[in-house]
Amino acid sequence: MAVLRREDTSDCFVMPGKMVLPVQYFAGRAGSQFIISLRDERKILGVKCPQCKKVYVPPREYCEKDFTKLDENWVEVGNQGVVANFTVVHYNDKHLPLKAPYILALIKLDGADTPIAHIVSGIDPEKVSIGLRVEAVFADKTTNTILDIDHFAPIVD
Amino acid sequence: MGKKNRNVAIVGIGQTEYSSHKEYQNQPEMINEAVRAALKDANLTLDDIDCVVHGNMELFECVHQPDLWHVLGTGAFGKPQFRITTGGTTGATIVCAADNLVASGMYDVVMAIGFEKLQEAGSTTAGITNMADALWYRHLQTGALTSAEANLTIDEFGAERARRAAIKHRIMMDKNATINPRAHRRFGLEYEQAEDLMKTSPPLVGELRLIHMCSQSDGACVMIFAAEEKAKAISSKPVWVRDHIAVHKEEMVANNYAYERPETSHHTAARKLFARNGITDPVEYFDVFEMYDPSTWWGMDWIREFLLLEGDAHIRMVENGDLNIDGKLPLNPSGGVTSSNPIGATAMARVAEAALQLRGDAGPHQIKKEVRHGLASGFGGTMWTVLVMLEKDLDWQEVN
Numbered sequence: 049m050a051v052l053r054r055e056d057t058s059d060c061f062v063m064p065g066k067m068v069l070p071v072q073y074f075a076g077r078a079g080s081q082f083i084i085s086l087r088d089e090r091k092i093l094g095v096k097c098p099q100c101k102k103v104y105v106p107p108r109e110y111c112e113k114d115f116t117k118l119d120e121n122w123v124e125v126g127n128q129g130v131v132a133n134f135t136v137v138h139y140n141d142k143h144l145p146l147k148a149p150y151i152l153a154l155i156k157l158d159g160a161d162t163p164i165a166h167i168v169s170g171i172d173p174e175k176v177s178i179g180l181r182v183e184a185v186f187a188d189k190t191t192n193t194i195l196d197i198d199h200f201a202p203i204v205d
Numbered sequence: 206m207g208k209k210n211r212n213v214a215i216v217g218i219g220q221t222e223y224s225s226h227k228e229y230q231n232q233p234e235m236i237n238e239a240v241r242a243a244l245k246d247a248n249l250t251l252d253d254i255d256c257v258v259h260g261n262m263e264l265f266e267c268v269h270q271p272d273l274w275h276v277l278g279t280g281a282f283g284k285p286q287f288r289i290t291t292g293g294t295t296g297a298t299i300v301c302a303a304d305n306l307v308a309s310g311m312y313d314v315v316m317a318i319g320f321e322k323l324q325e326a327g328s329t330t331a332g333i334t335n336m337a338d339a340l341w342y343r344h345l346q347t348g349a350l351t352s353a354e355a356n357l358t359i360d361e362f363g364a365e366r367a368r369r370a371a372i373k374h375r376i377m378m379d380k381n382a383t384i385n386p387r388a389h390r391r392f393g394l395e396y397e398q399a400e401d402l403m404k405t406s407p408p409l410v411g412e413l414r415l416i417h418m419c420s421q422s423d424g425a426c427v428m429i430f431a432a433e434e435k436a437k438a439i440s441s442k443p444v445w446v447r448d449h450i451a452v453h454k455e456e457m458v459a460n461n462y463a464y465e466r467p468e469t470s471h472h473t474a475a476r477k478l479f480a481r482n483g484i485t486d487p488v489e490y491f492d493v494f495e496m497y498d499p500s501t502w503w504g505m506d507w508i509r510e511f512l513l514l515e516g517d518a519h520i521r522m523v524e525n526g527d528l529n530i531d532g533k534l535p536l537n538p539s540g541g542v543t544s545s546n547p548i549g550a551t552a553m554a555r556v557a558e559a560a561l562q563l564r565g566d567a568g569p570h571q572i573k574k575e576v577r578h579g580l581a582s583g584f585g586g587t588m589w590t591v592l593v594m595l596e597k598d599l600d601w602q603e604v605n
Contacts, residue, residue, distance in 0.1 A: 063339045069332060073327045076231035109234045112277045115241060115251060121537040 054138060069120075078107045078119045086197065087190045094160050096121045105160040106194075126158030128203060131180040133163075136173040149173045155200055166194070170201040209308040212599060213479050214436035214443030215240040215560045216314075217247025217429030223389040223545035223554075227326050227423040232271060233278030239425035240280055241334060243316065247429045247439055253431070255312035257281040260289035260299045260319055261549025265326040274341060280480055293497065293585020294451070296426060296553030300593060303425070303430040304446045313432045314439075322426035329421060329548070351416065352411025355502040359412065362520055368412070370523045372399045375416055375501040378522075381530055382540025384571040389422040389545040417543070424547035426554045433599070444560040444579075447594040447601060450478045454588045469538040470590040471510035471582070478592050479513070482605035483604040487512050488522075488534050493562045495555035498541045508536070511582060511592070513534040530572060538562060538570045552583030556593050563597045 055062040075083065078095070085091045094105035103133065109119045134153035151173050154163035168182055182200035190196050219242025221227075227235055251365060257279050259272045265457035268274065272281075272288040279286070287306075291298040296319035303317040323329055330348035337343045359367045363559035376396055394402070399502035423592035436443040454470040468476075473486065484490050496511065498504025508528070522528050528536035539558040542551055559579035561567040 049322050061340070065337055065339060067331075069267060069335075074228050074231055074322065074325055076232070076234045077229050079231055108277055110237050110278070112242075112280070112282045113251075115237070115280065 076109070078109050081119075081122070082107050083192055083194075083196065086194075087192065088184075090127070090184075090186050092120060092125050092157060092159075092184065092197075093122050094125045094162075095119055096123045102161040103159060104162050105157055107162055125157065125160045127184040129155045129157035129160070129163075129182060129200075131168065131176065131178055131182060132156045133178060134168065134176050136176070151176050153182075153200065164194070167199040168201070171201040172176060210310050211308055212433040213307045213430055213446045214305050214433065215428055215439065215446065215556075215595070216431045216436050216440040216443055217242030217249060217316075217427075217598040218557045218561060219246055219427040220387055220550075220557060221424045221426075221552060222387045223422040223424035223547050223550075223591040224422075225389065225420070225422060227322065227324065232266065232268070232320065232322055232325075233275045234276070235320060235322065235423065236275055236427075237278030237280075239320075239427040240278060240316070240318065243427035243429050244280075249314070249429065249439065251280045252282060253314055254284060254316045256306060256315045257284055257286040258289060258302050258306070258315060258317045259286060260291075260298050261294060261321050262292060262326075262329075262332070263290040265329060265332055265548065267323050267326070268409065270437075275320075279442055280316070285312075290549075291585060292589065293548055294552050294583040294589045294591045295498070295549045295585065296551055297449075297497075297556060297581070297583025297591035297593060298451065298552070300428065300430075300446075300556045301449045301451060301591060303428070304449060307432050309431050310432075312383075315430045317430065317553065318425065319427075321546060321547040321549040321551070322423045323421035324423050326421075331515050338581045341346040347501055348411050350410045350413060351500075352413045352502070354500075354506045355412035358502060358506055361450065363519060366520065368403055370520050371417065371501050371505055372403050374505045374523045374528075377403075377526075377529055378498075378501070378504075378537055378541050378543050381538050381570055382544035385538075385540050385544075386425075386568065387545070389420045389542040390539070391425075391544070392586045399416055413500060414504060419499045419542045419546040420544065422545050422547040424545065424550050424554075426547075426550040426557050428557055428560075441457075442564045442566070444563045445596040445599050447596045448478060448482055449591065450474050451592040452477075452590045452592075453586065455586075469507075469510045470588045471507050471584075471592075472513065474582075474592040475511045475513055477596065481604060482594060483602065487580070488514075491534060491580045492574070493538065493559055493572060493579050494536050495535060495539060495562075495579070495581040496537055496541065496561040497552050497555055497582050498537065498543055499546070499584060503584075504537075504543065507582075507584075511580070513574040524531045530570065531574075535572050538567065538572055540570070552585070552591065555581040555583060556595070559593075559595055563595055586595060 333348035583591035
């Protein structure tokens with residue numbers, strides 16, 4: 049059996065550090081319009097490509113494939129959609145929005161061709177599945193971020 | 206020295222305006238503006254691009270692997286893409302990479318993208334300072350803010366002459382920036398303000414005052430490179446990349462405070478590049494020099510380094526106006542880096558601006574006399590240099 053030898057590190061300095069870097073994020077006009085509609089009207093907007101007819105949520109200024117200008121074709125998509133994929137978070141950490149376990153999902157909203165990432169609550173993480181129909185539950189207070197949608201909840205028939 | 210498998214030309218250039226107010230664009234949107242401008246300039250579409258090279262200062266916007274997100278704006282969807290991040294030299298290193306990728310025969314048409322959003326980054330000095338070794342330097346340095354070159358210049362030429370030359374040099378840069386519609390800081394300074402500026406500009410570190418230091422800008426620069434045959438078909442005014450060199454000299458930082466000064470990375474780069482291309486008198490040979498001048502004191506000192514001058518020749522050039530836009534060797538007709546510094550784009554903008562001068566397409570800051578031979582430099586890290594030679598005509602003699 050191999051014996052692991054441990055080096056003597058008693059006189060080796062380890063310098064603790066902490067990086068605190070201020071940072072901003074410019075959302076741009078398209079991203080800002082999305083948040084404004086979400087915040088003020090509780091409407092989820094996408095942009096429709098006049099070439100390929102795809103509806104992109106979140107919106108973008110230009111199509112990345114052919115640079116067709118998209119942000120003149122705003123369309124409202126539904127507040128309801130379907131879980132396209134998901135994962136269950138089982139660990140806790142300071143940067144996470146909720147206590148584990150919770151569900152992160154890709155949700156394809158009705159009328160959209162691309163999914164957005166969000167939290168699914170109100171269902172046992174063991175029971176979530178691809179194809180689950182969900183609905184946006186809006187936050188009481190705005191943060192001017194995608195978290196103006198607090199989470200998505202299963203649609204109860 | 207026949208080092209290239211085939212000749213490479215710049216066939217498209219696109220730049221955003223450089224500014225501190227781009228709240229209306231996120232990163233891929235800002236990049237996309239320059240990408241579309243470069244494609245339009247080259248009269249190409251995305252289909253014509255074989256490969257994309259992308260870069261900026263690592264983590265300055267606190268985004269990990271931004272090249273992935275930025276595909277929304279770069280046009281790299283479905284194409285090979287490389288990311289390059291070599292500090293301040295990034296933009297020039299991307300140029301070297303694109304040149305090599307085309308010269309090697311790997312790709313025929315390569316799009317090079319340099320960008321930065323320093324207004325999103327918030328604190329570049331914090332970022333740069335944290336790169337320093339935690340045991341020896343981190344507590345003892347001030348990022349890119351330094352007065353070492355100013356001290357050496359003053360020591361050599363006296364405070365009065367050095368300070369006057371430096372502020373004259375800075376005002377000359379501002380005069381160029383003021384006529385460049387893409388430049389960030391355009392103060393409209395006059396030479397009569399020199400006395401006042403030397404006293405009233407806020408001091409930063411030692412002799413370095415705010416007016417001497419570069420800006421923190423947002424912006425993107427995009428260039429399209431093509432192999433000779435394609436370049437001639439694409440562009441009526443291709444600008445040829447004759448040669449480039451990169452030199453890193455880490456030891457210079459420690460030696461800033463030592464008694465004997467080592468040869469700078471700039472001097473080494475220039476000496477080797479000119480020798481292997483048979484350039485014996487760079488001041489005579491080149492018609493434009495776009496230099497990465499992060500501060501006036503650095504920039505003024507580096508004239509001597511890059512042009513292989515001796516004594517006070519560089520100070521005299523400043524004093525005599527030889528580096529003005531209508532002088533013997535126009536330096537930074539764009540206004541240079543003290544006027545605009547979107548770091549990841551900055552070193553590429555030096556090459557792009559030099560190329561535009563060779564094409565005659567620089568705009569209001571076009572040099573009036575004919576521009577046939579261009580020099581552009583990148584600077585970064587702890588004394589890194591990239592130096593690029595551009596030619597209007599494909600007629601140079603290879604040197605063995």
